[in-house]
Amino acid sequence: MVRPVVELHGVSKAFGPVQALSDVSLGLVPGQVNCLAGENGAGKSTLIKVLTGALRRDSGSYEIDGRPVTAPSPASVRAAGVQAVYQELSLLPHLSVAENLFMGRLPARTGIIARSRLQNRARKALDEVGLTDLSPQAIVERLPAATRQLVEIAKVLTADSVKVIVFDEPTTALTEAESERLLQHILRLRERGMAMLYVTHRLEEMFEIGDWVTVLRDGSLSEAGPISDYDEDRLITAMVGREISSLYPETHRQAGTPALRVRGLRRFDRSPSIDLHVGSGEILGIGGLLGAGRSGLLLSIFGAAPIVAGQLEVGGKPVKPSGPCAMMNAGVGLLTEDRKVLGLLPELSIRENVTIASLRSGSRRGLLPGREQVEEADRLLDSLRLRAGSYDQPVSTLSGGNQQKVLLARWLLTKPKVLMFDEPTKGIDVGAKGELYTVIGDLAASGLGIIVVSSYLPELLGLADRILVLRDGAVAGELPGSATEEDVLRLASGSGGAEPAAEDGSPDGGPSLSDEVPASERTIPPTIPPTPPPTPPSTPPPTPDDPGGVSRDA
Amino acid sequence: MPKLIWREPIETTTITNRPPGGETDDASALETVPQPRQALEPKGEPRRRVITLGDIAGRESGGLVVLLVAIGALTLASDEFLTGNNLSNLARQVAIFGIIAVGQLLVILTAGIDLSVGSILGLSGASTAQLLVAGVPILPSILLGVGIGTALGIVNGLLVTRALLPPFIATLGMLGIARGMVLVSTDAQTIQGVPEAFQVIANGTVLGVPNLLIIAAVVTAVMWFVLTRTVFGRYIYAVGSNPESARLAGVPVRMVTISVYMISGLLAGLGGVLLASRLGAGIPTAGTGFELSAIAACVIGGASLFGAKGSAIGAATGALIMGVLNNGGNLLAINAFYLQIAIGVLILVAVGFDQLNTRRSAASGG
Incomplete structure (x- = not known):
């Protein structure tokens, strides 16, 4: 087997009392795609930051090409050949593609940019990623997200030394077709002998392009192995594999009269319509992947983001969500996800x-x-x-x-009737988390209707009496509070459950699809381009010969 | 798409002095160190430090010290400084300027800026004078003059909240427009011949106290009350602190923003009328450069251009400091050019000290 170009051994990192990474090892081999899997908060971002030099590790060894890296900085790591493509694009939107590609090292003579040399080099770099008809003079701002993502990759490839590329959720902002193009390109890079670390929440992508999978759980290495040893169930178990602790309040609550009822809420002209309700004394959890439209939904219900259509009732009385003020007076409160930007004064x-x-x-x-x-x-x-x-x-x-x-x-x-929490424990240490959970439970017990959005599945399942899963802005399904993390993941990533194609497949999927969602269900198809048949994609070798054969259709 | 403005990074304190191994909920062990600058704590909690001027007077304390030192020094250096004649002179010089500074402060508290106050002052003053010369009675003339300022202030507010122009640009445009309007309407000529009764307003006294000083004091007191005792005042600070957070807390951000520009325009209009009354004439170029002096006064008085920090008393203090320095320079026959340098240095020192303080309190974990 080829020697890994980058090796991390026993890496640990703590932020104050929180151990973000403990004793994690990772190897990246030329010509292989290593998929990094794990729940939110499992330590993936921390690991990437250690790898790219953005964070200093507390202990453990880091070797590039067999040479130990003692005090990595982003610049030195990049010079050594480890490049990263981030989820939030690092391109400067107002500048041209060519300028972006060579920012920081623009070809110039005595400070004057050598335009033709810049154009030629940019042309070459763009051709390399298949953007043959993109002009180097195009302004980045006006490009579609997928093209920008490819420009980002082209930028990474123009570096003097490229041995390793880290992809941090590159497909989050892309449509299916765009993602497919990107994945194809990654496969081409693999053929050229690049070592790659690929981070994604979408399991099907891992099976499509991965050779090896590294699973993190609670900051430590859960499992690692060739992806052909895994099927979706085993991967999810490796990611989750944890007892839901007694951190969460007991759920012996009775949903009373509806505190909040939302009918036919549509946020944009072509977005699917959403129905939901929460009873007084009930905790409704809303799950889904990043970008599934959870925060936007809460903002719309709160009147802070515009809606196109929909009716709201608070405590049985219709309310027009004309602004936060109106919703506040009606008895609705929202604790936003980003406390610093959207909460505190x-x-x-x-x-x-x-x-x-x-x-x-x-x-x-x-x-x-x-x-x-x-x-x-x-x-x-x-x-x-x-x-x-x-x-x-x-x-x-x-x-x-x-x-x-x-x-x-x-x-x-403000004495609300309904309180909505968006990621209530983001950036909060464990002790305070427990207290917050207790408070949320107490509030529900005292008769408030509670909506909790959370990416952290144990939290969602531990708190909620009922869980609504969103996918691509639509309600993908509803689960009882007793659902498992696997159920939620399946619905959220579209690898089972609500997808019509999965009716035959998934074992315990397709759970209790709520009676009230079919209307929104029907609106899904137009937003998702026709998916390829559920046969394994015809990509080269070691991808999915997984025995489970669970349909990974969408 | 909500517009998010990112400002100074917000330092948070992670509580680290947890007793080792202790999972106790001992609140006192987890207490964060109190912030050096905060009002006195009524609950009488244990405090480990001396009460400073900053505790009592807050952010204006630096300005107050400078003001007292300047007054003390001038009293010693010049026999004329502490005479009634000079003081009422000083009051007349500072009053109009203080009124504008207080209006400017409201805008600065919302993290905005109003560059148009000088021009609006000129327009209002000249228009009032024109109306008076044309035979319009005094009271309607004054109301119209102030009304022009108010209207232009509302336009500023609409440009900022509806057209979403940055405050700097919106009011820079208004600076040009208002000045141009007054030059056109007066043909750049001084308007003379305003009635005697009108001139009395700014030049008269009540029990020896200049009317102008009384008006300025009333304006400052009202603004102090609005800022500290009313819901609207608290909303102004909230908008300046973080407009998106404020909106999500049910604060009518647009209404508040329009209102502060309106008040700034209103006070600029009032200043223009008073200046016309004091000079007994409508001067088209009156108020040129006042906007920068008003901003300087706010900053010297402890206001932060990033919003949510500052007070009416502070702005008035800042205006007084600049007035006292000018007055003292005249008395001591110091070249006025040196005074400009001194005021420039003062601004830098005031803001520099504030930055230092902020950083130190952040570093000490307060």
Whole structure:
């Protein structure tokens, strides 16, 4: 077997008390695609950052071409031949393709750009990735996402030394057909003897292009082996393989009258319509892959993002989602995913952050509400066990978990009927997580309707009484709270469950498709181009001779 | 697509002083160090440090110190400084300027900027003078003059919130438009012959206190009240801190933004009327460069151009500092050009100190 060009051995990395990686080993072999699998939070991004020099490892060894790398920096690692193609594109949108390809090393004489040399080199680089009809002068901003992704790859290939390419979820923003083109290109790179690390959430892609799979779980190596040893079930088990801990509150709740009902909500002209409801005292989980439209759905329900059609009822009364203010008055609250950008008012004090949403309802003739509201806010913060020196200090001085508590207190002070959480525990350490789960459970028990969006499956399953899975902006199916992570993954990645083609295949898939979704189901086909027949793609060698033969159609 | 503005990175404190091996929920062990700059804590928690001026006066403290030092130094250096005549002179010089600075402050608090205040001041003043000369009674003339400023302020607000122009550009455009309008309407000629009764407004006194000072004090007091005691005031800080967060917390961001530009325009209009009254004439070029001085006053008084930091008292203090320095320079016969240098240095020092403070409090984990 060929010697790996890059080898990581026993790599560990901790962020404060959180162990992000512990004792992980990884080898990248020329001419092979190594797929990195794992749930959100399993440590994939950390591993990539260690690999590309963006993060310093705490311990373990890192070798490129057998030479140990002691203190990697992004520049030195790149010079050594390890290149990365990121999910968030690193291209400068206002510049031309050629300029982007050679940014930082533009051919120039005494500071004046040598235009023709730049054009020629760019032409060559673009031809290499099959973009033969793309002009090097095209402005990046105007290119479709897939082309940009290919330009990104072309840029990586223009580096002086390319031995390893890391792909971090390159197909997230692409359509099926575009993804297919990209995958074909990766296969061509493999034939040229490139070593590649491919990170994706889409299992079917791994089987299509992978040679080897490395599975991370909770920051450590779960399993690794040739992908031909795996089928989808085994891969999912390797990714999940964990007891759902008792971190989560007991679910003995009874869904009462509907607190929120959404009918025929459509966010764009051609997007599928979505129906959902959550009863008072019920926790509805919403699952799905990144980009499945979960956060957008919450923002639309909250009136913060425009919708094209749809009716909303809060507590039985119809509401027009004309803006956050209207929805707030109707009794809906939203804790956003990105606390810093879409939640906190960093310069303001903790108290001011809590009361901001309730000022108007408590105010008399435009004056700030009196002492009572502040005292109520303090009581809420006390009951949430906020840890702060003083409630007058700026909210930006708090840790992530405490910031989340401040936002929770903000919405509780508005006395909502429905509370929506978008990734409630993102960036929050384990201790605070448990507390938040308890609070969410208590809130539901006290009669609030709760919606939780989470990418972290154990959390979703542990909290929710009922789970709605989204895929490509549509409801892919509904699962009971007793569903397994496998069920959710299947529905979310479209490798079973709701897909019509899977009716014959999946063992325990296709679970309890809710009665109320067929309308939205029917709207799926136009958005997804016709998929190839479920036979294994006719790609070269070691791909999927997996015994399971579970249909991986979409 | 929501427009996200990323500003200064927000330092968060991760609590690390957890007792080793202890999973206790001992709140005191997990307490973060209190921020140096914060109001006094009424709950009487244990505090490990001396109360500083900053605790009492907040971000304006630096400005207050500078102001007191400047006044003290001038009192010693010049016999004339602390005379009633000079002080009322100083008050008249500073008042109009302070009114504009307070209006500018509201805009700066929302992380915006209003470059058009000087031009609006000129337009309002000259228009009022023209109306008066044309025989319109005093009160309607004043109302119309202030109304012009208010209207242009609303236009600024609409340009920022509806046309989504950056505040700098929107008000830069208005700066040119308003100045051009006044030059066209007056044909660049000074408007003379305003009634005596109108001139009394800015030049008169009540019990020896110049009217202008009273008006400026009232404006500052009202703005202080609005900013600290009303929902609208709190909304202004929220919009300046993070407009998207504010919107998602139910703050009517557009309404607040339009309102602050409107108020800034209104106060610029008021300043124009008062200046016309003080000079007894409508001067088309009046107010040129006032916008930058008003911004300087806000910054010296502790406002942050990134929004959400600053106070009405601070802006007034900043205006006073600049007035006192100019006045002292005159008294001591210092070349006015050196004064410009001094004020420039003052701005840099004020902001430099603020940055240093922010960084230090972030580094100390407060």
